[in-house]
Amino acid sequence: ALLLGSVLYVTVLVSAFQKRSGQELSAALLGIFTLVAVVFQTLDAFWRGGFVQQLDARGFFELQIFGAVLLAFLLTLIARSFLRLSGWWWLIAGAVWMVGLGLLDSYVPTMPEILWTNERVMLPREGLTLAWAILGWLGFMGATIGHLLRARRNLRQPLHRNRLSFWLPILVLIVINDLFVLGGAGILGNPLRLAATVIMGYVLL
Numbered sequence: 547a548l549l550l551g552s553v554l555y556v557t558v559l560v561s562a563f564q565k566r567s568g569q570e571l572s573a574a575l576l577g578i579f580t581l582v583a584v585v586f587q588t589l590d591a592f593w594r595g596g597f598v599q600q601l602d603a604r605g606f607f608e609l610q611i612f613g614a615v616l617l618a619f620l621l622t623l624i625a626r627s628f629l630r631l632s633g634w635w636w637l638i639a640g641a642v643w644m645v646g647l648g649l650l651d652s653y654v655p656t657m658p659e660i661l662w663t664n665e666r667v668m669l670p671r672e673g674l675t676l677a678w679a680i681l682g683w684l685g686f687m688g689a690t691i692g693h694l695l696r697a698r699r700n701l702r703q704p705l706h707r708n709r710l711s712f713w714l715p716i717l718v719l720i721v722i723n724d725l726f727v728l729g730g731a732g733i734l735g736n737p738l739r740l741a742a743t744v745i746m747g748y749v750l751l
Contacts, residue, residue, distance in 0.1 A: 551740050555584040558747040572627040572750045579620045580743055586613040587736050594733065610732045611679045612647075614724045617739075618686035619643070621720065625690045625713070628750060629697045636689060643682040650675050683724065691717060712749045716742045 562577035586609075592598050593606050601609065619640045626636065654671050662669040694717075698710045719742035723735030 551587060551736065552584060554740055554744060555580055555587070558743055559584070561747055561751050569750065572624060575620060575624045575627055576743075576746055576750050579617060579624060579746070582613065582617060582620065583739055583743055586610070586617075587739075590733060590736065607730055608675065608679075610727045611676065614727045615643070615679050615682045615686065617720070618683050618690075618724070622686045622690045622693075624746065624750070625693050629693055631693065636686075639685065643678075643685075646678055647675070647682075650678055680728070687717075687721065687724075709749065712745060716745050716749070719745075 559577055559580045562573045562580060564573075589598065589609070593601060598606075619636075622636050626633075654674055657671045657674075659671055660668050661671050661674070694710060694713050701710065719738040723732075723738040723742070726732055726735030726738075
């Protein structure tokens with residue numbers, strides 16, 4: 547399964563880096579998305595096979611979540627490029643999220659183990675990084691969905707509306723995959739992310 551998935555990822559990757567007029571940015575972003583996805587899938591397989599002993603279960607879970615958020619960010623950029631939207635806002639948002647993650651990784655170990663409690667509910671310090679990751683994921687996925695919905699609402703040509711319709715299965719597959727990741731069962735979502743990447747290759751290239 548890993549070999550077949552890798553072959554399909556490489557096929558999309560090769561197609562993405564074959565520049566086509568007017569599609570260079572979308573193709574490059576898809577290539578980066580595909581490369582990141584295949585790296586995380588390979589790490590998943592190696593960790594489960596016992597070849598990455600430096601990571602414990604919690605560290606691997608956090609790495610998977612980081613991968614999901616990074617891919618959500620790249621998906622936002624891909625959708626904006628596909629829709630030919632300009633502006634640097636989401637690049638800045640991605641940079642802010644990365645800086646925030648770095649600060650949390652630096653300062654969380656120095657914080658009290660329990661940041662807040664009302665005797666019924668506790669906010670442990672270990673939950674801050676996860677909360678920041680989920681916030682980033684919600685922001686990037688929400689932006690992607692919002693961009694596509696606005697574009698579909700404003701389009702009048704049926705052909706273009708049909709092309710936008712291909713984004714629905716892409717979003718559904720990626721969201722379900724990421725929910726598996728958040729639930730600690732990322733391996734179940736790997737085929738869904740692969741399918742989403744292949745569909746994106748068809749739509750963009």
